[in-house]
Amino acid sequence: MSYCVHCGVKLEASLNRCPLCNTPVINPNEPYPDPAAHPSPFPHEKGQIEVVKRKDLAILVFVTLSAIALVSGLLNIFVFKTTHIWSLYVIGACLLLYVIFLPAIINSPISLYGYLLLDGIASAVYLYIISFDTPSNRWLYGLGLPICALLCAVAITFVFLVRKLSSAFLSKALYVFCSIAVVCTGLELLVQYYYHETLQLTWSAIILAVCAVVAVALITILSRSRLRNAIRRRLHF
Ligand SMILES: [Zn+2]
Structure with a gap:
């Protein structure tokens, strides 16, 4: 049994380089270990498990949210046949959740600023959908959208300050x-x-x-x- 002279990690007899710091292993008693006789216990290639996991998670989130939206829409049309279109709230919330979860589930080229803007737009669209169910949409243009824009602007400014200053x-x-x-x-x-x-x-x-x-x-x-x-x-x- 030998140890790395540089970082002190315990080394397998088959190794001729430290797996941690890549320092060559020089053991005077076993000058050149035969790699064929002692195959390395470590894999030669790094796996890409992370990408597959994220893709699976993205599919799961997309399927679940789409199913919830579709089921609530069908229930609204065929089972609870009221003039009140309550399923819009559920469908809008599903879309909003999907946009918010997007950066966590896919590797996308959009920057953090882009995501914050996207979240702001998604929230605005959700409020717009809700406005179909209210007698007047004055609240949307007077309060909903301005508050949405204010929060979005403050969040983007916060990220900018943390990054630049x-x-x-x-x-x-x-x-x-x-x-x-x-x-x-x-x-x-x-x-x-x-x-x-x-x-x-x-x-x-x-x-x-x-x-x-x-x-x-x-x-x-x-x-x-x-x-x-x-x-x-x-x-x-
Ligand atoms: Zn080492």
């Missing part, structure tokens, strides 16, 4: 608090605009104030390296 834990926390502040302020203003009220911050002002205090504290910590390192050591990240 800093992905450290404290920086991410700063972006999260800024995002919460933007979303809450936007929501309150959108709702007031929809109900033709005067635009002024009330409940979102409290959230904005709290987020501002936290953001100032985080910026101070981030700009003082001694403070930042002390916190990093204590919280172990």
Whole structure:
């Protein structure tokens, strides 16, 4: 029995190179092991199991969601023959789930920004489908789509900041608090605009104030390296 001189891993007698770090094995007692007499216990080629698994998962998700959509549509048409088209909710939710699960199940060339945009569009389409079941679609254009666009824009900005500026834990926390502040302020203003009220911050002002205090504290910590390192050591990240 021998061990790798470089990384110390235990080696089979048949190996002439370490399987972990690829260092050549030189054993003075067994100068050149015959590979034919001792076949390597490790496979020569790497398997591609991951791709097949993802494909199977994609088929399963697609078939399951399509089946749910189809069955609810048929039930709506043939069994529960009401004028209320409730199956649209189920079909829309299935489509939405499929779009959201897409990045997890297939290797696609679309970037993360593209996916976030796609999720936003899918949510907008779902709201549009629901609007067929409501007496008026004023809520869709006044609230639904603007809120959808706001959340989508905040999510894309968050990813952009993490990628371009800093992905450290404290920086991410700063972006999260800024995002919460933007979303809450936007929501309150959108709702007031929809109900033709005067635009002024009330409940979102409290959230904005709290987020501002936290953001100032985080910026101070981030700009003082001694403070930042002390916190990093204590919280172990
Ligand atoms: Zn090694």
